[in-house]
Amino acid sequence: xxxxxxxxxxxxxxxxxxxxxxxxxxxxxxxxxxxxxxxxxxxxxxxxxxxxxxxxxxxxxxxxxxxxxxxxxxxxxxxxxxxxxxxxxxxxxxxxxxxxxxxxxxxxxxxxxxxxxxxxxxxxxxxxxxxxxxxxxxxxxxxxxxxxxxxxxxxxxxxxxxxxxxxxxxxxxxxxxxxxxxxxxxxxxxxxxxxxxxxxxxxxxxxxxxxxxxxxxxxxxxxxxxxxxxxxxxxxxxxxxxxxxxxxxxxxxxxxxxxxxxxxxxxxxxxxxxxxxxxxxxxxxxxxxxxxxxxxxxxxxxxxxxxxxxxxxxxxxxxxxxxxxxxxxxxxxxxxxxxxxxxxxxxxxxxxxxxxxxxxxxxxxxxxxxxxxxxxxxxxxxxxxxxxxxxxxxxxxxxxxxxxxxxxxxxxxxxxxxxxxxxxxxxxxxxxxxxxxxxxxxxxxxxxxxxxxxxxxxxxxxxxxxxxxxxxxxxxxxxxxxxxxxxxxxxxxxxxxxxxxxxxxxxxxxxxxxxxxxxxxxxxxxxxxxxxxxxxxxxx
Numbered sequence: 001x002x003x004x005x006x007x008x009x010x011x012x013x014x015x016x017x018x019x020x021x022x023x024x025x026x027x028x029x030x031x032x033x034x035x036x037x038x039x040x041x042x043x044x045x046x047x048x049x050x051x052x053x054x055x056x057x058x059x060x061x062x063x064x065x066x067x068x069x070x071x072x073x074x075x076x077x078x079x080x081x082x083x084x085x086x087x088x089x090x091x092x093x094x095x096x097x098x099x100x101x102x103x104x105x106x107x108x109x110x111x112x113x114x115x116x117x118x119x120x121x122x123x124x125x126x127x128x129x130x131x132x133x134x135x136x137x138x139x140x141x142x143x144x145x146x147x148x149x150x151x152x153x154x155x156x157x158x159x160x161x162x163x164x165x166x167x168x169x170x171x172x173x174x175x176x177x178x179x180x181x182x183x184x185x186x187x188x189x190x191x192x193x194x195x196x197x198x199x200x201x202x203x204x205x206x207x208x209x210x211x212x213x214x215x216x217x218x219x220x221x222x223x224x225x226x227x228x229x230x231x232x233x234x235x236x237x238x239x240x241x242x243x244x245x246x247x248x249x250x251x252x253x254x255x256x257x258x259x260x261x262x263x264x265x266x267x268x269x270x271x272x273x274x275x276x277x278x279x280x281x282x283x284x285x286x287x288x289x290x291x292x293x294x295x296x297x298x299x300x301x302x303x304x305x306x307x308x309x310x311x312x313x314x315x316x317x318x319x320x321x322x323x324x325x326x327x328x329x330x331x332x333x334x335x336x337x338x339x340x341x342x343x344x345x346x347x348x349x350x351x352x353x354x355x356x357x358x359x360x361x362x363x364x365x366x367x368x369x370x371x372x373x374x375x376x377x378x379x380x381x382x383x384x385x386x387x388x389x390x391x392x393x394x395x396x397x398x399x400x401x402x403x404x405x406x407x408x409x410x411x412x413x414x415x416x417x418x419x420x421x422x423x424x425x426x427x428x429x430x431x432x433x434x435x436x437x438x439x440x441x442x443x444x445x446x447x448x449x450x451x452x453x454x455x456x457x458x459x460x461x462x463x464x465x466x467x468x469x470x471x472x473x474x475x476x477x478x479x480x481x482x483x484x485x486x487x488x489x490x491x492x493x494x495x496x497x498x499x500x501x502x503x504x505x506x507x508x509x510x511x512x513x514x515x516x517x518x519x520x521x522x523x524x525x526x527x528x529x530x531x532x533x534x535x536x537x538x539x540x
């Protein structure tokens with residue numbers, strides 16, 4: 001997931017995001033506190049989402065957390081990051097290409113409309129259509145008919161329907177892919193694949209401010225930008241009896257330190273990412289009320305290769321990578337709450353290879369040699385942009401100082417006020433310096449660390465801010481998709497991974513760990529893919 005905030009990417013799944021990571025996070029002293037009446041409503045810290053709350057246009061962890069509470073998809077992640085059925089009663093295939101999905105009965109949207117197979121088809125058709133410019137558009141590329149909905153820039157689709165989707169009946173969905181793809185059930189766990197009610201298509205813009213979902217919580221009022229998103233429990237949800245919270249108040253912060261102070265003071269109930277300032281003391285500040293475990297996210301430094309010729313030499317990018325002391329960043333800046341990255345794939349994902357990234361090893365002498373060979377940067381100056389609302393200042397400045405010292409060039413760390421600001425500037429090709437990025441997984445498969453970030457298709461609507469294109473990489477990804485077994489798919493994806501490890505369009509810097517905290521109001525909870533598993537939340 002774009003911008004893993006804890007690590008899903010992730011990312012991460014939060015991309016990190018991970019999310020994902022590195023998304024925003026942070027504080028607003030005027031937001032309503034955990035108390036909200038002490039009536040079973042809990043408050044959760046998020047940063048300002050990049051876009052309105054439309055599932056197919058949400059590709060970062062801030063909005064993703066809200067979508068996860070409002071909607072239920074066909075599959076989901078359990079507490080072990082394993083994919084299990086959610087609204088799907090069964091998912092069957094004989095060839096990994098044609099899939100038959102039976103829906104569980106009893107699900108309705110928050111306006112009372114029944115959720116049917118057509119609800120999924122309509123939503124996916126919208127998300128996959130280039131005319132609608134949805135952030136998650138590339139994720140639908142495995143479904144037959146995707147190319148017809150995405151003829152390319154300057155061309156209009158001749159249809160608005162994916163040919164691979166068919167409603168056999170109200171409770172049976174048949175999906176035909178362009179080729180075998182064994183990770184399809186895992187992909188369905190991502191929020192881009194949730195259903196949408198008919199009301200969405202009448203007013204997509206208005207819907208984004210007050211979404212009508214099919215999940216355990218429903219909106220209470222509208223999205224209050226830069227302040228809060230209020231939800232209440234949906235009593236007609238089939239598993240409502242398993243959900244203890246009576247509502248969730250998503251408090252929007254612009255500063256993670258402020259959020260942490262609120263958490264310690266009891267004015268915030270859940271913070272998914274403990275900020276750097278809290279790492280030395282959070283075990284003491286939150287006795288028995290913290291989570292420390294491996295997460296899926298990866299933190300990067302990226303380069304706008306396509307849009308700035310200065311970064312187009314791979315030796316230059318490798319030299320910058322070799323000038324970074326990842327061990328010191330992890331131990332001194334993050335106090336062990338991150339680990340040095342040595343692959344583009346998270347260690348919790350099948351296919352990760354320890355030590356795969358040779359350019360991730362600190363080697364100042366080799367770095368200088370490669371920098372000189374590459375021709376260097378204009379004026380021997382490097383700028384690294386980062387979002388200031390995500391607690392990245394300390395490590396980005398430390399990396400900048402290391403590169404400056406080890407390469408003998410000038411390096412400047414440039415803050416952007418919010419994560420959405422730098423994302424928007426990167427989308428618009430306005431910002432052409434190097435940039436901090438993170439990925440928290442959308443779904444637990446190696447492919448999800450490759451295609452959404454480094455494929456050609458991901459330039460227009462995905463997270464390929466580098467504008468990176470490599471035909472060998474593209475070929476290997478397709479071969480991995482079509483491999484008959486998971487094991488054979490992993491081998492092909494590893495070959496694709498080797499391509500980007502050599503060319504370094506992004507520089508992997510660290511792997512996230514999940515360091516979260518909760519208030520005395522919460523007895524326990526579990527997190528997967530940078531999302532709270534709502535049926536695991538127990539209140540004191």
